[in-house]
Amino acid sequence: MTARTPADVLAESRRQTSLVKRQRVLDTIRLMLDDDELISFAAVARAARVSTWLVYAEGVREHVQAAIQRQQQAPVAAVAHGRQARPTSLHADLAMAREEIKELRTERDQLRSAMRQHLGHQLDQISNRSLTERINELTEANRKLERELAQLRPLADHVQELQQDLAAARTSLRQMIRDGNQHSPGG
Secondary structure, three states: OOOOOHHHHHHHHHHHHHHHHHHHHHHHHHHHHHOOOOOOHHHHHHHHOOOHHHHHOOOOHHHHHHHHHHHHHHHHHHHHOOOOOOHHHHHHHHHHHHHHHHHHHHHHHHHHHHHHHHHHHHHHHHHHHHHHHHHHHHHHHHHHHHHHHHHHHHHHHHHHHHHHHHHHHHHHHHHHHHHHHHHOOOO
16 A cells, blocks of 8 residues: 555545535535525525635536526416515515615715714814914914014114214214314314
8 A cells, every 4th residue: 555645635635625515515506496595606605605616616517507597497487386476566665675765865865964064073173273273383483582572672772872872973073073174274
């Protein structure tokens, strides 16, 4: 007897898993047919808890297609056995569905309106908050400038005194020059 490699063991395990899943799909199709559940590839895959790839695989796909065809032929038999819905019942269901759709649309519109108002309120809060922050920044900047101005006022007063002294010195100098010109010989 030859020793089995890990690859052989893995391949055998995959074959067994595949067979189990395929059988589960076939069993699910039988159950769905017995329960008059609508059969589709996706519905079978979901009910059997397998991938949709498997239900489309060769050897399984044919069974799903046969079940779908069997159900498509069943409405004729269903009408004969009284299991088919009557037109008045379908019209009533349609009217109820339309009414529910209308109510859902109204609710959607109300929710949209409430959301818009809420977002508008939030935007107002954000705008107010940023404006308040800007006002606070400007107020603080104004206070800083007032403090700097208060520190510069004594210097401005001193500059004004110096300008007055300079003007007086110029006036005195002019007067002295005039007086000197009048007392000088030849003048």
